[in-house]
Amino acid sequence: MPNRLAGATSPYLQQHAHNPVDWYPWGEEAFAAARRRDVPVFLSVGYSTCHWCHVMARESFEDPGIAALLNASYVPVKVDREERPDVDAVHMAAAQAMGVRGGWPLSVFLTPDGLPFFAGTYWPAAPHPGLPTFPDVLTAVADAWLTQRDAIAGDARHLVAALRAAAAVPTPVRMPPGALDDAVARLARRADRRWGGFGSAPKFPMPPVLVFLLRHHARTGDPDALAMVEVTLSAMADGGIHDQLGGGFARYATDARWRLPHFEKMLYDNAQLLELYADLALATGSARHRAVALGIGRWMEREMRHGDAFAAALDADSEGEEGRFSLWTPAQVRDALAGEPDDDVQLLLTHLGITGPGAVPRIASPVADLAAARATAPEDVARRVAELVGRLARAREQRVHPARDDKVVASWNGLAVHGLAHAGAALGEPWMIELARAAAGFVLTHLASAEGGLARSWNAGRTSGPAVLEDYGAVARGLLTLHSATGEDRWLQAAENLVVRARVFAHDSGTGFHDSLGADLFLRPRDLGDGVQPSGNALMAEVLAILATHRWDESLREEAGRIVAATRAWENPLGGGFALAVAERLATAPRELVLTGEPSPQLAELRDVALRRFDPLLVVGYAGTDHPVIGRVAPVAAAHLCEGFACRAPVTEPAALAALLA
Template identity: 45%
Template sequence: MNRLENATSPYLLQHKDNPVDWQEWGEEAFARARELNRPILLSVGYAACHWCHVMAHESFEDVDTAAQVNADFVPVKVDREERPDVDAVYMQATQAMTGQGGWPMTVFLTPQGKPFYAGTYFPPIPHHGLPSFRQVLDAVATAWRERPGEVLGSAEQIVEQLAQRQVVADAATLTAADLTAARDELARGFDPINAGFGSAPKFPPSMVLEALLRLGDEDSTTMAEQALTAMARGGIYDQLGGGFARYSVDAQWVVPHFEKMLYDNALLLGVYAHWWRLSDSPLAARVVHETVDWLVREMRTDQGGFAASLDADSLDAAGKLKEGAFYAWDRAQLVAELGEEDGGWAAECFTVTDDGTFEHGLSTLQLLHEVDPQRLQAVRQRLFTARERRSRPGRDDKVVAAWNGWLVESLVQAAMLFDRSDWLAAAVGAAELLWQTHWVDGRLRRTSRDGRVGDAPGILEDYAAVAQAFARVGMATLDPAWVGRASELLSVVEEQFADGSGGYFDTAADAEALYARPKDPTDNATPSGLSSVVHAFELMAQLGGDDRRAALAEAAAATNAALVRSAPRFAGWLFADAVSRTLAPPVQVAIVGAPDDPATAELRRAAYLHAPAGSVIVAGLPDSAGFPLLANRTTVSDQPTAYVCRHFICRLPVTDLDALVAQLERGQPAR
């Protein structure tokens, strides 16, 4: 056993029995490297990463390879989900040195932490132009022993070149014309046949789809609906159990990379709920319900949070670890479970072909057309029950603050739209875990596991996502403590993350100093820290009438307005904010009335259904403590009453549902 036995990360614990003498990232490892005058071998991955497992089995579990590593290097293992700051700065170096990135990421560092050689997966024997891992180890160790000055000089040069790439963008405000141009740029990259953007591999473009739904014009809505439909009907969506896989390896959304990530499902849940709100689509409603059911059934931890991921791999019928083994089927398997008639119908219904749409004659399940819903439900239930007998994929059960924050917000929105108090209770339970466990001595920690908080500090996305989630919980429950907690989180952002020019670093000022301080405004699989904090500041400004935080949101958004214009696919969250800021401003809706009065509930639900995206909706008794929006609001004729406001300036109060809907829809873009 190496030095990972006390880690809180399931990914690190997967490696605790490796013969490689792994250490966790920290000063102890760097001190050892300096003492022994050895380079650091940094290996970065995550628990659900297929190729991380492959390299582990091939190299890190091999005694001879481990002996070579231990003799010449100080090996350090990092979970990218636990330390995204470490991952970010060394991924930047890896991409600069190799032209590509990915996981596992393999980087060689000086004892001072500066990178000088990098790659991703290395095979155990030379393959497809890649050297073997042992060849790489030998070459790096030889260079370090025989040409140390050259290696150190290379590291210095790499760090200097990376520093020069940090360009401060000119602040600007986006106009309606800019947003139209951004939409047109997205349309040029849209796949008109298969939907989505670009070619294979295809990732769920959650933030971009949210921006397009907010735009609401015909072209934007068509792109969004086509992509949402294709994903929901394709193999990337689990047609039996709900939830989305990480991405599709093909352009048609047929074969996923089977790992399921919490962040994808958190963000997509919000987008599908928004789509249903706008369209009343039965497909959208089905995805929302099935995804929440999967999250609560399979991802909720005993402490009330939600686990990070499910693995892509599981044991097949022969006991071998295979990607997708839990999810793929052939016709014979369907017939064995359902009988000849229903099995044949299921094969046609789910596009299970004789040759297979996946590999080894197996198919992913797709649902490309509407079929008899009652028969489908019966068949799906029988197949789901049968699948439960298969070996399950592994679960990374650590709780990541930002990912849970995004999920809590989406759960709250879905709960209010679909009138599901149990969903709201699940959201509140996750929020409680984040506050009670992750908030330590006035600062946020990034991860926990089994109720034990990790040492990794929260980064910008954690503070922003959790603050926004807490604000949404406060509105839905009328508990002002949550709003106060959100404000505390954002106060830390202002004090520790601001760059002095309107933007924000991804790490706190007092965080561990890496060779560079990460600051990436681009959205990738998740919103950037910058775009997340823009949304959080804006929501809190709307909730409390806080002009100062509104100005902070506007200034932060302006620092990367150029990114929305030039690369909207990588600025979807800022794009969505810009639409709300420019074309469809959010409103504040105050509903005063007894919380247990059905008429109060009807007005509140109508507000959630019809208010522009990003709006604030608060329902409770007049002058409820902690909610300025309810101050000095009175009922009309002793009936529950709604006030629709902008900047706390309100229209005439209404008690009628139709009148409320008319006020909410006035001024929104035509659909």
């Protein structure tokens, strides 16, 4: 018999709808039940593509005996962290304050009033060296609740008070002179110069940091900033973290060389990497990086499209095994390529490093090396390898695919709109822009709230709860990029409307925003750090800085600067990459190329000249035949380069514009 999760919009919650655990969704009903029964709440936070979440579900939540323990002594609550990132954030902060290393599943025990008092992550159902069993934890916490109630309540109050104090707004500061150069130097000291990335295993791509480094190179010409990006993205492209058969990237690598991935594939990673590979292709002229960007786009189109928008993620597991869909043995490759010459099969095995059981395809031997060994033209080897890879990919399609989380998450689709529109314009690939246009329309139609704001997510015709700050920031940024790529004014207007709606999250200090309304939480979250995704505050700062340039509004630019200063991102560049990227935008006078005239092939040519060159800090806007500073202009297509809110004489020829921007 299904439990209360059966009607959830979240695929993750639906995965638990037939557990014997009497799960509640997050909400007042659960806490009212806990108060009525005078028992703690057991909060379990995870997401649908989380491997260890699946393990704990199989071992514990599907076990009738463990379920009976949970149901007797607790009110169990299940949360999808992707639907409620604010719930996840405050309880993760509480867990870490209690000494728990972060991760999922996140397991937190709460008082009936919602205050955390004990936490962990994965606990095994059976004895395991170094870990208590989940039944032992449940029994011990239930006994403590009965015998040490006052101490538990006092500890919970003190913990929450400490978390609230830590979340207080620090005294505003100004970014010190040279802070951006110093941040690059700090990153350089952490950089892995051989395999890219920062630090040792496990390695995450950290797109916000790479965006900062690319912008710093664009502004200053610093070759080392570009080198750190190029080494990282090149090593990732050759590694097992990159799906060599189908495109797209896994969430992280478990080793320093990017060879062995954790196999789940997230929309948010790939949307950001799409922008990065496109920009690196422009910065270096690399056909390889261009091909990787196109592969990401095709993977998004082929495997992640959900309606006109994009699904959240692909699971790491299939048929109960992590990575089963992606692993190969030499024998499996030979079977898949039956009929091909043995030398060609061996060529592919060598190229992809498939030498033993359970191999993850990677670029072990580049085409140039294979061509030299064969004394064959590299282009001929490349053509043959591409044919064999295509056949192997088609054979893989016959395998059982990992499950897909079909949630359409607003912020992640905002990242996708930005990545597709940016890469499509940069690489001259209109199909990407069409995907971005469709996804933007879907989000504004299907994730719109009755009040004119956004919902957090959509699935199967229904929306989840209200959007959080990152949703407004990411979607608005995507719309601004789509406006630049198309010249369609509706996207600019929609972005401005979302900024107005996001003001409900504004912090009283005037230095940024809260992450959510937080009405049902013990702490109203405010994340000023960037991780694998930009924070909501950094996204809003970027949006405000771009709007300031479009609208010639210095007050918006100053607001963006206050947000960046509040993050103190220069003190921890690995944890503030996107705020630093915004700081790069603010480090020079606003620079906009204003395209005037009615839509025409000539105007499109001028737009393409601007967008198909590496210049990540240039804002491209449109003014039709009227502009607040330029004034009335002739209907002929023209480009006006404006810097520091002053514009140069217009140019009408693509060659002249290229020379002006050089």
